[in-house]
Amino acid sequence: MRTSTRRGYRDIVADDIELMPLMNLFVAMIPMLLISAVFLNVTVIDMKAPPEAADAGADQKDNIALAITIKDDYYVVEGRGVEKRVITRANADAQEQLADALAGVVAEHPDNQDIMIISEQDTQYGDIVAVMDISRDSGLPAVSLLGAN
């Protein structure tokens, strides 16, 4: 009698854990999650409306009207009271030079956070976003886009 009870406990303990319900749950959940999962980290760049010519009058003194013009072969950094810089895009370190030029302007005019990016009609969107990144990383987050005349 005593021996059979001990064997009964041993039978219960020796049994494998029943994993099938858990496996079924996982197998059902994983495809569902895979379908709706987002693997790309999509973020946004908030745009600032370009300054109106009429608004320029009031705070024209403080506004240095900093602008980067994206040409096919070069960037031009210029503004009121800012030394004009022309950076050749073919240079391997053109983006570093542009970042340095903007960092210099930020150091001279720490209150200014605005910058206009002036593009040609055939400037590619990817190039514009790259310049926007450089501007933001240099401390000029308020970017507005303008078209070259």
Next chain:
Amino acid sequence: MMDILTTLLLFLLKSFVVDGEVITPVPGVDLPESSSTTAPQASIVVAIFDDTIMMDGEVVARVSKASASGDLLISPLARRLDDAREKATEIARLRGGGEEFRGKVSIQGDREIYFAILQRVMYTCSASGYEEISLAVIGKS
């Protein structure tokens, strides 16, 4: 087997823990990469790629036609944006909220589109009362 499934499940569940609105790129759009970390918000999506301008998943205009036009306003897109604005205003009125309409639009542009078409789309959005414009990009991880 159980270990693999558990790891996969945890990884997938973690991918749902994100800030703000989750937006997925429109198929066919190769978004540019950016260092921006701003989370997207719920908004109308305008996608520009190849020869197509889409609004909320429907083709509304052609890039070639819009770019060739001397006018910055893209009329078919403006009409769709006006319709969406009227609907949003009507819903807000029925809800009893006296909130002013604040149009938000997110532009998903392919990295190879030209500024000419981006400028026209942004101008059209702004002219239709969608002043809060954001550009969707792929965040550099």
